[in-house]
Amino acid sequence: MNYRQIEIFSAIMDRASVTEAAHHLGLSQSAVSKSLKTLEDHLGLKLFNRTTRGLHATDEARGLHAEARRLLNGFESLSQYAKKLHRLEHARLVVGVMPAMSAGWLARVVTSFSEAYPEVSVVLTALGSANIVKRVAQGELDIGVGQVREEDPAVVKRKLSELQLVCVVPLGHRLAGNEVIGPSDLENESIVLLSAQDEFRRMLDGRVLSKGINLHSRIEATQSNMICALVEAGRRIGVVDSETASSGKWPSTVTIPFRPVIKTPIYIALNNRNPQSLATKRFCEHIFKFRPKQLPE
Numbered sequence: 537m538n539y540r541q542i543e544i545f546s547a548i549m550d551r552a553s554v555t556e557a558a559h560h561l562g563l564s565q566s567a568v569s570k571s572l573k574t575l576e577d578h579l580g581l582k583l584f585n586r587t588t589r590g591l592h593a594t595d596e597a598r599g600l601h602a603e604a605r606r607l608l609n610g611f612e613s614l615s616q617y618a619k620k621l622h623r624l625e626h627a628r629l630v631v632g633v634m635p636a637m638s639a640g641w642l643a644r645v646v647t648s649f650s651e652a653y654p655e656v657s658v659v660l661t662a663l664g665s666a667n668i669v670k671r672v673a674q675g676e677l678d679i680g681v682g683q684v685r686e687e688d689p690a691v692v693k694r695k696l697s698e699l700q701l702v703c704v705v706p707l708g709h710r711l712a713g714n715e716v717i718g719p720s721d722l723e724n725e726s727i728v729l730l731s732a733q734d735e736f737r738r739m740l741d742g743r744v745l746s747k748g749i750n751l752h753s754r755i756e757a758t759q760s761n762m763i764c765a766l767v768e769a770g771r772r773i774g775v776v777d778s779e780t781a782s783s784g785k786w787p788s789t790v791t792i793p794f795r796p797v798i799k800t801p802i803y804i805a806l807n808n809r810n811p812q813s814l815a816t817k818r819f820c821e822h823i824f825k826f827r828p829k830q831l832p833e
Contacts, residue, residue, distance in 0.1 A: 627815035634682035680805035
């Protein structure tokens with residue numbers, strides 16, 4: 537006895553006619569009659585009495601029909617649930633992103649994904665790259681976006697893009713018209729820098745010190761958007777990542793490339809010990825669809 541036989545039997549019971557059941561199922565009358573005969577032989581039961589007035593269900597058929605209805609209804613519920621899984625209904629994603637990537641770029645990714653999969657809940661959290669790796673490895677994040685320099689056997693990474701160091705300069709400043717800004721241009725300027733623990737800051741210090749130049753910075757910040765806001769409010773120059781500077785939130789500033797080029801790769805981090813959900817795969821597709829543009833070197 538198989539599902540198709542039960543489906544055909546139930547259609548005959550509902551319509552009290554082999555002809556009507558065949559029409560409903562899109563089958564030939566002979567195929568329906570053959571399936572019914574096979575089912576009766578398998579069960580060793582007579583399910584219908586055949587008379588000149590048509591089919592009359594036996595007591596056994598009526599009992600079997602009640603069970604068949606439950607089976608078919610259960611299968612239909614299972615089928616609908618499978619469709620919901622395919623549409624990602626009720627799915628939930630937790631995404632950790634380094635602050636520099638949490639501005640305009642992330643908004644485009646989430647907006648596009650939510651339009652395609654409106655039933656998926658997305659939780660966003662800004663974290664440092666080391667924390668991203670740790671929480672992806674522990675299964676607390678479905679996806680991480682960051683520098684991901686730390687290696688962990690539970691984490692696999694895919695390169696997404698690169699961030700470059702740029703200068704954010706107030707409109708009207710003497711350097712606002714420069715095509716590029718180098719270490720010597722920043723000497724004796726009031727500068728706002730990232731904190732000394734930041735990877736970009738360490739790379740900048742190495743380049744500047746190698747040229748024997750001292751930068752005068754009395755203000756430091758842990759995030760590039762703080763620096764851009766300070767530049768917007770005053771006459772200082774900020775040295776930040778290209779993604780934050782290009783977010784369009786700082787209309788009273790101009791962004792100028794820093795030379796020599798200082799850049800750092802950005803990765804997608806995923807847990808390689810747990811199977812990726814369909815929602816995770818689809819979100820990653822949207823991440824790469826809106827991959828940040830590279831600056832010319």
